[in-house]
Amino acid sequence: MQRRNFLKLILGATTALLLEPLNALAALWSKPAFETTKIKEATQLLEIHDEISSTDIQIIAPDRAENGAVVQVEIKSNLANTEAIYILVEKNPTPLIAHFVFSADTEPSLVTRIKMAETSDIKVVVKAGTQFFTRSKNVIVLENGCG
Amino acid sequence: MGDNMKMRAQLKGGLVEVKVLMSHPMETGRKKDDFGQLIPAHFVQLVTATLNGKTVLEAQWGTGIAKNPYLTFRLKGAKVGDIVAVTWLDNVGASATQDIAVTAA
Known part of the structure; x- marks a missing residue:
């Protein structure tokens, strides 16, 4: 951006x-x-590259969501110099959900509510300095939320 | 504009926790109404938060944020009485701004 x-x-x-x-x-x-329908294309367009899998990213979301229209997600990055957090849902019609950019005075954590069309991984990408880190959490969706 | 957003900013353990609830349909453009007509996409695309006028958070959103968007974020180094403001802009050019003073929890 x-x-x-x-x-x-x-x-x-x-x-x-x-x-x-x-x-x-x-x-x-x-x-x-x-607007892209492919998660790989979304990350490419965002110039996310060489993602490193990291447990320093915390994703708190339900294992099973009754209603995909409202799935609360809490994300926290424990990575130094976190500048941005991206949220993607692999199986949504348009996988990119949101992109947050934090100033140095802002904790790299957030809570929001997203839509999930079906059971899928929620993929979080963190930009820290020039590097990208990622972690995913699967959520079973019982009722689709994308209409 | 005041009805479009509910905000709270509380100092808790050294951090100011800001909670925002926006009133917005967040239509994807893929849903049909009762007459089988597609409801046009209508969603918040840009959100910005400031602390005493200085930008602390910027977000871009797609249609995958749930209806009546909810957001919590946390600020370092803010104190009671500081002003936190949030502005959103949507894909049809509407916008809303709301600000609130930080209170002790």
Whole structure:
């Protein structure tokens, strides 16, 4: 992500939105990565490479989700210099769920609620410095949440 | 805009825990209404959080974030009275901002 552009545009959001709403947003949002149906393509588009499997990433999610429409996920990175956390769900129609970028004053942890179309791994990728780390957690989905 | 977001920021054990609940349909664009018509995609794409005006968290979201998005994040070095603000922008150009002062837990 172009961090500087992101900040600039967020700050000038009101003006930008008045001028050209959809183009302004399209310039910021990683459209191809969010719209691809293949997880490998999503990570490639995000320039995630040479992922190292790591137990320093904690994923707290239910083993079985009654309803895939709302699955609460807690993620914490214990890796030094964590800059970003990516959440992907392998078997969702569009696997990339979210991309979070943290400042140095922010703990690299978050809680959010995601949709899961079917039983799948939740794959978390952490960017720490120039390296990428990953961990996955399988969630059995009893009722699909993607309609 | 105030109805679009509920926020809480509490100082707990040296960290400020911020909880945000946004009111948004998060439509994927793949769901059909009662008449068999596709409901257009309508979802939050960008979220930004600031502490006293300085950006502390930026997120890009796809359609896979659940309806009425929920987010918790934690800030280091923030104190009671500091202002935490959250802004979202969605794919149709709507946005909302909400801020709150940090309180003791």
